[in-house]
Amino acid sequence: MADHPPMATPSPQPDLTRNRLPTLFEVLSRRTLPPVDLFSFYIYMRDQQRSVDYLDFWLDVAQHMSLCRHYVRELRRSVMIGTPDLDKASSKRSSMILDSMGDLEPRVPGPSMYATEKEKNQDAQMSAFLREEAHESPLSGSQPARPSPQFSTPRDLTTESNSPGHTVSREDIRASAEKILYLFLLPGAEREITLPGSITQDVTVAIEEMGRDDPEVFDVAKDYVFQAMERDAFPGFLRMKALGNLIPPTLVMRLIVGLLAMFGAFWAAFILIFLDKTRATRCWLILPFTVGVYFLASYQYSLDPILALLGFSEYTSFNFSRIREPYIRKLLSKRALMVLGVTLLVDAALCVLFILVPGKRL
Numbered sequence: 001m002a003d004h005p006p007m008a009t010p011s012p013q014p015d016l017t018r019n020r021l022p023t024l025f026e027v028l029s030r031r032t033l034p035p036v037d038l039f040s041f042y043i044y045m046r047d048q049q050r051s052v053d054y055l056d057f058w059l060d061v062a063q064h065m066s067l068c069r070h071y072v073r074e075l076r077r078s079v080m081i082g083t084p085d086l087d088k089a090s091s092k093r094s095s096m097i098l099d100s101m102g103d104l105e106p107r108v109p110g111p112s113m114y115a116t117e118k119e120k121n122q123d124a125q126m127s128a129f130l131r132e133e134a135h136e137s138p139l140s141g142s143q144p145a146r147p148s149p150q151f152s153t154p155r156d157l158t159t160e161s162n163s164p165g166h167t168v169s170r171e172d173i174r175a176s177a178e179k180i181l182y183l184f185l186l187p188g189a190e191r192e193i194t195l196p197g198s199i200t201q202d203v204t205v206a207i208e209e210m211g212r213d214d215p216e217v218f219d220v221a222k223d224y225v226f227q228a229m230e231r232d233a234f235p236g237f238l239r240m241k242a243l244g245n246l247i248p249p250t251l252v253m254r255l256i257v258g259l260l261a262m263f264g265a266f267w268a269a270f271i272l273i274f275l276d277k278t279r280a281t282r283c284w285l286i287l288p289f290t291v292g293v294y295f296l297a298s299y300q301y302s303l304d305p306i307l308a309l310l311g312f313s314e315y316t317s318f319n320f321s322r323i324r325e326p327y328i329r330k331l332l333s334k335r336a337l338m339v340l341g342v343t344l345l346v347d348a349a350l351c352v353l354f355i356l357v358p359g360k361r362l
Contacts, residue, residue, distance in 0.1 A: 014030075014031055014032055021238055021327070021328075022036050024226070027234075028058070028062075028226075033324035033325040034322060034323065035245070035325065036325055037325075041237055043315050043316060048240070049232075051233065053192075053193050054225050054233075055229065057180070057222075058222060058225050058226060058229070060180050060184070061218045063176070065123075065215045067172060067173055068215050070168050072126050072129060111227075126215070127214035128214075130212075174213045176213070177217065200221075203217055203218065240302065241313065243332075243335065244335075246314050247315070247317065251298070251302060255299040257295050258292050258294075258296035261288050261295060262289070262296065265289045265350075268284075269285050273357060273359050273360065274361065276359035279356065286347075289354075297343045301335065303335055305337070308323075308333060308336035313332075
């Protein structure tokens with residue numbers, strides 16, 4: 001799609017009073033803040049879950065829904081003010097559907113199970129209108145949309161258009177539906193996602209043989225992908241971001257450093273004991289023991305307590321973002337204090353043991 005400014009869509013406001021973990025729908029609709037925002041979930045799906053194509057499919061279908069709503073809203077407005085610049089509302093049935101639809105307020109698309117009755121009715125009427133319109137004026141010679149390149153960051157859930165003046169044409173809607181089909185669903189597609197064969201077949205027949213491009217074409221597939229992400233990916237995302245602040249590569253590095261530091265600490269401790277060094281000299285053991293215990297505790301709890309208390313969470317290797325979600329900040333602070341307490345207790349026990357034990361020169 002062309003790089004145009006986004007059309008008028010709602011700007012979801014994060015819920016700063018939420019005193020619980022967010023849901024997947026709240027993350028996808030951009031109602032959360034780092035480290036449980038849409039960007040962080042996208043990075044998690046790309047780097048940890050290795051299934052970012054599913055998230056991209058869901059976002060593209062949501063964007064297709066926004067595109068359709070904007071198109072119908074523009075068309076209804078032009079009909080109501082008596083200047084129908086498009087001939088596609090000429091049939092009496094289509095006009096009646098437009099009149100009965102009511103105002104299509106901009107909203108962030110979501111899975112059908114979360115829509116209100118009013119939203120479901122409006123979406124059904126909108127799809128019925130688009131099917132009626134396509135039946136009356138089928139697009140002739142329409143070419144498949146060229147699939148978009150790989151995305152490395154999540155797209156805004158807004159609609160964009162290739163049409164002049166940022167309006168939406170029927171060709172834009174058709175191209176959007178075909179792009180989703182050819183990019184994600186057809187066998188051998190560039191970013192093919194695994195769906196039940198019946199779902200893929202139904203979508204393919206609806207778009208290629210029936211000429212449909214209304215949002216209902218993708219409803220079953222979109223809901224299936226949403227439930228799959230909610231079941232398979234989202235719990236791990238919450239564990240990593242809401243209960244910890246480090247990513248797996250960093251945890252592995254900390255495990256290695258922690259084990260090496262503990263090996264060095266024990267080796268030095270026994271050497272100093274058997275050389276009968278003074279307790280003052282053996283106090284230097286505090287350094288390797290502290291490093292080792294701290295890094296091993298960070299690995300065990302997937303949490304760097306100092307960074308958590310400072311309000312930072314890691315999203316890629318050595319890149320950190322501020323923890324802005326209030327409930328997550330409070331939860332991580334509590335866990336950080338607990339991890340620090342365990343670290344200090346174990347570190348103190350080891351240091352006291354190897355510093356105060358009597359020395360014996362061999």
